[in-house]
Amino acid sequence: MNKVFFGLLAISVWAACTSGEKKTLPIYGSRQPVTKTVNGKTVTDTIYQTIPKFKFVNQYGDSITNKSLDGDIYVADFFFTTCPSICPLMARNMLKVYNTFKNTGNFKIISHTIDPKHDTVPALKKYADKLGVTGNTWWFLRGEKEDTYNIAEKSYLVAVSKDSTAAGGYVHQGYFVLVDKQKRVRGAYDGTDPKQVDQLIADIKTLQAEPDEMIVQ
Amino acid sequence: MKIRFVIGLVLFFTVLFIISCESDSSIEFKRYYSEGAQIYQTRCQNCHGKNGEGLLSLIPPLTDSIYFKNNKATLACFIRRGSKDPIVVNGKGFASVMPRQDLAPVELAEVITYIQNSFGNKFGLTEVDDVQRVLNNCK
Numbered sequence: 001m002n003k004v005f006f007g008l009l010a011i012s013v014w015a016a017c018t019s020g021e022k023k024t025l026p027i028y029g030s031r032q033p034v035t036k037t038v039n040g041k042t043v044t045d046t047i048y049q050t051i052p053k054f055k056f057v058n059q060y061g062d063s064i065t066n067k068s069l070d071g072d073i074y075v076a077d078f079f080f081t082t083c084p085s086i087c088p089l090m091a092r093n094m095l096k097v098y099n100t101f102k103n104t105g106n107f108k109i110i111s112h113t114i115d116p117k118h119d120t121v122p123a124l125k126k127y128a129d130k131l132g133v134t135g136n137t138w139w140f141l142r143g144e145k146e147d148t149y150n151i152a153e154k155s156y157l158v159a160v161s162k163d164s165t166a167a168g169g170y171v172h173q174g175y176f177v178l179v180d181k182q183k184r185v186r187g188a189y190d191g192t193d194p195k196q197v198d199q200l201i202a203d204i205k206t207l208q209a210e211p212d213e214m215i216v217q
Numbered sequence: 218m219k220i221r222f223v224i225g226l227v228l229f230f231t232v233l234f235i236i237s238c239e240s241d242s243s244i245e246f247k248r249y250y251s252e253g254a255q256i257y258q259t260r261c262q263n264c265h266g267k268n269g270e271g272l273l274s275l276i277p278p279l280t281d282s283i284y285f286k287n288n289k290a291t292l293a294c295f296i297r298r299g300s301k302d303p304i305v306v307n308g309k310g311f312a313s314v315m316p317r318q319d320l321a322p323v324e325l326a327e328v329i330t331y332i333q334n335s336f337g338n339k340f341g342l343t344e345v346d347d348v349q350r351v352l353n354n355c356k
Contacts, residue, residue, distance in 0.1 A: 082314060084264065084314070088272050088275065088276055089263045089264075091272060091275070092272055130274040130275040130313075131273055131274075132274070
């Protein structure tokens with residue numbers, strides 16, 4: 001009896017310690033248990049929702065697909081260059097993320113315009129120039145409006161509560177969405193709130209330290 | 218003796234007058250300034266920044282006293298009507314659109330008082346009458 005008690009105690013202490021040491025970020029979106037047979041044994045695996053295929057064009061006129069982000073941790077957001085209300089604030093906060101990680105490699109930011117009619121490739125390039133953004137760490141992406149809204153609402157913003165009934169939904173609400181190397185959503189942050197953006201920066205570092213093959217249940 | 222008393226009395230009232238005058242306008246200034254700070258937070262800060270620093274080459278800073286001095290006669294119009302024209306601030310060109318702000322003349326006076334006495338500017342009080350005069354002559 002005593003042995004069992006101390007055994008349980010030891011396990012719980014160990015569990016508490018390890019959970020304190022290594023912070024893991026939640027995985028958002030739907031998940032499916034998949035049962036398969038490996039070497040004659042039945043194994044249950046979990047398949048997580050991932051960002052699906054997409055194709056957009058960046059500020060240099062280059063075609064950018066989901067493959068362009070293979071092996072990268074990235075942050076996605078939605079904006080338009082002439083947005084007078086929250087976008088400058090989002091840009092100011094995203095610049096902090098950009099400046100923190102622009103030299104680390106395997107990291108990207110993709111900002112999707114929700115006004116492709118006005119935000120042409122040259123308009124996006126001009127915007128990037130004005131923010132001092134060069135190179136290929138931060139892409140400003142343009143595509144069909146429908147495609148952008150679709151991927152926003154069905155894929156990126158799964159972590160955002162659906163209590164908003166505002167026209168256009170939460171696409172307009174300035175979220176920064178964190179995506180891991182396996183293309184799973186790991187967090188959503190209010191891009192207008194400097195404190196949440198600091199949390200995003202901390203969480204990116206947590207993700208960078210996560211082993212590539214790690215699967216969190 | 219009597220003359221001294223009269224001179225003393227006159228001096229006393231002169232000093233009292235000056236002090237009360239000054240504190241009157243200083244109270245007015247503080248009221249405008251603090252109201253203006255509130256308006257700035259809700260209407261201007263997202264773009265122009267907490268410290269009036271602007272945003273790189275995208276949004277002009279509010280730290281250029283010379284610009285304010287040169288545009289004294291149009292600033293209220295500029296804020297109220299917005300602008301699409303390129304401007305030069307701190308020697309740097311800016312071509313972004315400034316959206317119009319639906320502010321009452323007194324609110325314009327308050328926010329101008331705040332901006333023009335923050336971020337390194339020192340222009341003193343802009344009163345509602347000053348703003349009204351400018352607004353009457355908006356192009």
